[in-house]
Amino acid sequence: MRKNIPVAVPTLSQRALELRRLGLPGSTVHLVSGRELLFRFSLTPGQFGRNYDCLLRLKPDSRAPAMLVMEPDLYSLAGNDPIPHIYRHDGPGVLLCLWWPKRREWVPQLRLTETFIPWTEEWLWYFEDWLKTRTWAGGGEHPPPPRKHNR
Numbered sequence: 635m636r637k638n639i640p641v642a643v644p645t646l647s648q649r650a651l652e653l654r655r656l657g658l659p660g661s662t663v664h665l666v667s668g669r670e671l672l673f674r675f676s677l678t679p680g681q682f683g684r685n686y687d688c689l690l691r692l693k694p695d696s697r698a699p700a701m702l703v704m705e706p707d708l709y710s711l712a713g714n715d716p717i718p719h720i721y722r723h724d725g726p727g728v729l730l731c732l733w734w735p736k737r738r739e740w741v742p743q744l745r746l747t748e749t750f751i752p753w754t755e756e757w758l759w760y761f762e763d764w765l766k767t768r769t770w771a772g773g774g775e776h777p778p779p780p781r782k783h784n785r
Contacts (some may be wrong), residue, residue, distance in 0.1 A: 641687055643742040646671045646694050650691050677761035686758050696742040701754050702727035718770040734775055
């Protein structure tokens, strides 16, 4: 259980400020009519990893953010093997499984810069390892992987 969790849930404007302060080159923060925050950014997991374009989507309520990898196409990289630790979803990108809701590893009062952003970089590092070994070494529990996405 986490200690010292702030009581108030940050607003979308506060989240936008938090994400802008990261100063990731080429990143963008958009507030969509006060109803959604979109944070587009790139990560490279490890010194020799490829570059991944990611999209964090956040609503103003207490639902967990959605983290998607937009490019490169993870399904193409995976070939015919189902990708571990992802969720099914409609739309572009691949929706990552980053934490276990039953353990409440994330609550809306936590900073995205200390949770979702580093968790995404870690997930991508394990994904690159999985591409070589076809064994997920990142641990955790996850839903059964969806079959290859048909486009």
